Amino acid sequence: MVTRRAFLQTAAGGSALAAFRPDGPDRIAAAARSISGVSPAEVAADENYWREIQQAFTLDRTIINLNNGGCCPSPRVVHDALKRYLDLSNQAPVYHMWQILEPNIETVRRRLAGEFGCDPEELAITRNASEALQIAQLGLDLRPGDEVVTTNQDYGRMLDTWEQRVRRDKIKLTRISFPVPPKGLTELSDRLLGAITPATKVLHFCHITNLTGQIFPVKAICEEARRRGIRTIVDGAHAFAHFPYTVKDLGCDFYGTSLHKWLLAPIGTGFLYMRRELIESLWPLTPAKETASGDIRKFEEIGTHPAANHNAIAEALTFHDGIGGERKAERLRFLRDRWARRLMTNPKIRIHTNLDPAHSCAIGTVQVTGVPTPKVVEQLWTRWRIIATPIVHAEYEGVRVTPNVYTTLEEVDTFAGALERLANY
Numbered sequence: 235m236v237t238r239r240a241f242l243q244t245a246a247g248g249s250a251l252a253a254f255r256p257d258g259p260d261r262i263a264a265a266a267r268s269i270s271g272v273s274p275a276e277v278a279a280d281e282n283y284w285r286e287i288q289q290a291f292t293l294d295r296t297i298i299n300l301n302n303g304g305c306c307p308s309p310r311v312v313h314d315a316l317k318r319y320l321d322l323s324n325q326a327p328v329y330h331m332w333q334i335l336e337p338n339i340e341t342v343r344r345r346l347a348g349e350f351g352c353d354p355e356e357l358a359i360t361r362n363a364s365e366a367l368q369i370a371q372l373g374l375d376l377r378p379g380d381e382v383v384t385t386n387q388d389y390g391r392m393l394d395t396w397e398q399r400v401r402r403d404k405i406k407l408t409r410i411s412f413p414v415p416p417k418g419l420t421e422l423s424d425r426l427l428g429a430i431t432p433a434t435k436v437l438h439f440c441h442i443t444n445l446t447g448q449i450f451p452v453k454a455i456c457e458e459a460r461r462r463g464i465r466t467i468v469d470g471a472h473a474f475a476h477f478p479y480t481v482k483d484l485g486c487d488f489y490g491t492s493l494h495k496w497l498l499a500p501i502g503t504g505f506l507y508m509r510r511e512l513i514e515s516l517w518p519l520t521p522a523k524e525t526a527s528g529d530i531r532k533f534e535e536i537g538t539h540p541a542a543n544h545n546a547i548a549e550a551l552t553f554h555d556g557i558g559g560e561r562k563a564e565r566l567r568f569l570r571d572r573w574a575r576r577l578m579t580n581p582k583i584r585i586h587t588n589l590d591p592a593h594s595c596a597i598g599t600v601q602v603t604g605v606p607t608p609k610v611v612e613q614l615w616t617r618w619r620i621i622a623t624p625i626v627h628a629e630y631e632g633v634r635v636t637p638n639v640y641t642t643l644e645e646v647d648t649f650a651g652a653l654e655r656l657a658n659y
């Protein structure tokens with residue numbers, strides 16, 4: 235008979251012990267079993283379940299990180315996979331990285347495509363959303379005078395990219411403004427579509443903005459643009475694995491996203507989707523052989539790069555699926571509502587995000603009126619060790635707050651209490 239001690243000394247016993255570590259996959263699986271059949275809305279408020287998820291990360295809990303919009307920590311299983319692949323690569327990179335690890339990028343492509351609802355042959359794996367979007371922005375043939383319509387709340391780097399084409403290729407860039415928060419989604423589509431002129435060749439806009447977390451009615455805009463022969467580039471940097479959808483809900487031509495944000499994949503990961511028939515005509519940023527012009531992989535010809543980062547995306551997808559997209563979105567809204575609904579009753583506080591689920595999810599932007607936002611952010615850090623992002627736009631300002639699945643109620647409540655203190659000072 236194998237004694238308990240002998241068992242624990244074996245390799246099998248070693249992995250059994252690992253499973254019972256505070257962040258062991260076993261505990262996450264047991265937590266998932268405990269909520270089977272329970273609605274996502276009920277699970278959102280089940281602290282026993284979320285405690286298991288909180289324990290799956292190796293965080294610094296002496297700070298309250300409410301800037302998960304920048305880039306996110308990965309759960310330990312994902313970070314461990316990244317480190318394992320790096321260690322393996324380093325044995326003999328030309329063999330272990332190029333021959334063993336790199337070909338497995340195809341598994342990642344297949345799984346990402348499965349999650350996004352597209353064909354794997356329509357999805358290129360990139361290093362971030364900037365690269366994904368710039369491939370589309372710089373790869374389209376545009377003539378002098380051709381117009382791109384976007385918004386003045388799109389991401390700075392993407393606007394800079396278009397500005398470079400204005401200087402280099404003499405295209406025209408039109409940036410529309412929209413209310414914060416809008417009352418209805420049609421306000422957003424009406425403004426974008428209303429700006430189209432006979433010269434418009436491209437519409438570029440966010441699925442969800444990084445400034446206030448405003449979700450756009452992507453499908454309505456893309457369908458109308460397609461009807462008018464206009465290409466659509468959708469910036470989904472903040473959308474993928476944040477709330478559930480597939481490409482069929484979008485109908486866009488090009489879609490770029492980060493995976494080091496809401497999917498919790500390693501830093502330096504993203505993807506670009508494009509409709510299959512567009513691959514041939516889009517120039518890659520980093521040129522590839524002419525024979526590859528119809529192959530989505532032509533956008534991945536970036537030279538030597540670590541395989542570890544993109545391969546560990548697979549582990550992040552498994553972690554994401556273990557929680558479930560619906561459950562995750564419900565929890566994120568639950569956390570956002572917990573601070574936002576408490577603060578919105580304070581006359582000195584303005585919430586710039588429409589809290590309707592059709593308009594937003596985890597991201598919320600809040601202003602303490604009468605106090606400059608950079609000062610509020612500085613106080614949150616120096617007095618409470620809370621990290622949040624100052625948003626100072628020409629038309630409004632506020633603190634952007636982005637919790638994540640590992641955020642505790644105590645952390646959210648500390649933030650809400652801190653903001654009340656600052657507002658009532």
Ligand SMILES: Cc1ncc(COP(=O)(O)O)c(C=O)c1O
Pocket residue numbers: 303304361362363364365388389392440442443444469471472491492493504
């Ligand atoms: C709306 C939006 N687009 C694009 C990006 C760029 O993403 P990345 O840093 O992954 O290139 C960001 C980053 O925060 C963003 O918020």
